[in-house]
Amino acid sequence: MTDHEEPDDEQLDDGLELAAHPLTAARLEKLEAVRSGGRDPYPVGFEREHTAADVRDRHGELEPGATTGDIVTVAGRIMLHRSFGKLVFLTIEDHTGRIQLFASKGDLDEALFELIEASDVGDWVGATGEVITTRKGELSVRVESFTPLAKGLRPLPDKWHGLSDIETRSRNRYVDLIVNPEARKIAVTRAVIISELRRQFENRGFIEVETPVLLAEAGGALAKPFETHHNALGLDMYLRIATELHLKRLIVGGLEKVFEIGRIFRNEGIDSTHNPEFTMLESYEALADYNDVMAMVESVFASVAEHIHGSTDVAYQDQIIGFDAPFRRATMLELVNDALVETVSYETPVAELRAIAERVGVKVMGTFGPGKLIAEIFEAVAESKIVQPTFVTEHPIETSPLARRHRDKDHVTERFELIICGSEYANGYSELNDPLDQRGRFEAQARARAGGEDETHPIDEDFLRALEYGMPPTGGLGIGVDRLVMLLTDQTHIREVILFPTLRPI
RNA sequence: GGGCCGCUAGCUCAACUGGCUAGAGCACUUGACUCUUAAUCAAUAGGUUCCGGGUUCGAGUCCCGGGCGGCCUACCA
Known part of the structure; x- marks a missing residue:
């Protein structure tokens, strides 16, 4: 806050202009009453000595009408306010829970009692007094001193x-x-x-790094970036769509085990599972391959589930998701063939694959080769049927421009995606570290772009140059953190797990 | 992006096929009350019915345009 930011009518008038609206005008008057009573309605700090939970822990089971001799100092927001002629009950809430304040006119001087009586639901207050139970047995703090901490000028929603x-x-x-x-x-x-995710990676010897958000070229994934502009450099820039290419530069640099938990930005649609900015965890480990990474993912997911739920069985909507290792593994081709009546392979004539793809509802473009077609068919017929954690492996080379070719098989890469409830939760591979192959893959992407595909990977010359210094064999991983939070908190909408989701301004 | 639906008091919701001054609960204000638990009781007050046009004697309601949102659907994680 800078000193020239005076509140003006413009800032206050959002449909509930404080002085004009009866609900807030009354609270403004009370605010002034506090001030004229010689108290600061917004004092500096407060020495809270006990939380609501502390009080409950110390006096769990008391008979009605009990006294304890225990003097506590609590603070919180007033959530319920019940006023009698000469008694006031306030239920206050702090980050640990609720506790009742009991104020009796007989205990307090008149001005203080009136101050308590005039406090509103929504105000922050602090109070000191003896822990008692009321005649009805409610654990309470019998108020001896009372301090307004912050006036709530706006009414809270219906209690x-x-x-x-x-x-x-x-x-x-x-x-x-x-x-x-x-x-x-x-x-x-x-x-x-x-x-817990951070702890899992740190315990495995990974170091956490930060790579740039502002980039001259956005790569590492197939997605549309946000565009921005750097004035001093006179340079159009992009917000990152992945951290992959920078993290692999660090592997080249010898950091060997790195991870980043960072915000990613993709200029695409908003729906129940997509927010324009979201959080991704990516990790890269020198000398590992995709089998090592899958084993790590199993362990990490099981540990996090156990940490949150005390079990590797997690209830999500109407399902129980089992995170016990090992997770099911199946190649993309196997899953496609399980779902189709005919049997296909990467040797199947393109015309045949194209016909199948169109039959299952894929919007086929002329640039699609066998790999792209099989990947599209997989997404159309197989992916949504997967419920329990499943590593789908061996994605086609065409759709995996940054993944290493499979050591034994043509056409496919050493890649996996972890699918749960029809959605992708992790994606990893044996990284492509052959700079000549990588250049060829980028060029294939450029041809696809020229053929009309809009989501293709740009050529990143500096990344190629890094690979030319020699990147060791590397296992890489990306985890969609928001999705994982949704799964573990049983939420179906990403906006419920992002505190401030992207919304249109009104 | 496409289709369907929604927006009424600070909050949660009513208001029939267009028809009395748009109602209720909570919150607010005033009064009563020394044991409440969503306190209770009584009284008062509170509205740009999302915005702008139109039709009509009359619009919260019907029509057109716009805003914001939700659901389904397509794509990205």
Whole structure:
């Protein structure tokens, strides 16, 4: 905040201009009443000594009407306010839960009691007093001193029905978090998942690095980038669509085991599983191959599931997803042939594959070769049927421009995708480290682009130059973190696991 | 992108095929109350019915355009 940002009418007037609206005008008056009573309505800090959970832990089971002699100091937001003539019950909430404040007119001087009486749901307050239970047995803090900590000028949503409109919840996430415990729980679980992922990689000897978001060329994936401009350089730039090419440069540089948990930006549609900015974990390990990476993925997913749920069985919607290793493994071709009545291979005439692809609803373009056709057929007929964690392996060379050719088989790469409930959760391969092959793959992509395909990989000369210094055999991995959070928090919409999802401004 | 649906008080929701001054609960304001648990009771107040046009004696409701969102669908993770 800079000192010239004076609040003006423009900033306050968002349909609920504070002084003009009766709901907020009343709270503004109370704010002034606090000030005129000689108190700062927004004081500096507060020495909270006990959380709601602390109080509950220390006095779990007390008889109604009990006194403890235990003096505590708590702070939180008022969530419920029940006022009698000479008694006030306030239910306050902190990040650990709720605790009741019990204020009796007989205990307090008149001005302080009136201050408590005039406090509103939504205000932050602190209080000190003895832990007691009321006659009805509710654990409470019998208020001896009381400090307004921050006035809530806007009313909270209905205390019973809460805030349910998904758009309002997404646009006003702060309100959602105040009133919906589930929203807070997801935010916390996301943090725990990312922390656990980081720990898993660190424990395996990976170091966490940061690579650029702003790039002159966006590669490492087949996706449309966001464009921006650097004024001083006079340069059009792109936001990254993957971290892959930079992380592999670090492998060339000898860092050997690196990972990055970072924001990725793709200029594509928004729906229940896609946000324009999302979080990807990528890792690269020198001297590993895709089998090593698959083994690591099994272990990491099982560990994270266990860490969150205490079990490798995770309930997702109506399914139980089992994360016990090993996961099922099947080649893309096997899965395609399981789903089709005929049997195909990469030797099948293109005309035949094209006919099958069109039959199953693929929009076929003239540039599609056998590999692309088989990959499209896979996505059309097989992918959505996979429920339990499955490594789909041996993707065609055509659709995997950064993956190594299979050591024994023609046409396919040493690649896998981890599919769960029809969606991709991880993608990895034995990295292509032959710079001449890599150049040829890039050129094939350029030909596809010239043929009209819009999602192709650009030629990155500096990346090729890095490979020319010699990249060791490397196993690489990408994990869609948001998707994993959705899976482990049982959410069907990505906006529920991203605190501030991309929305059109109103 | 295409199709379907939605938007009413701060929040959650009503308002029949177009028809009395657009209602209710919670929240707010005022009053009563020393044991509440979504406190209760009483009274008051609160509206650009998303926005802009149109049809009509009359529009929250019907028509046209726009905004934002949801669901389904296609593509990317």
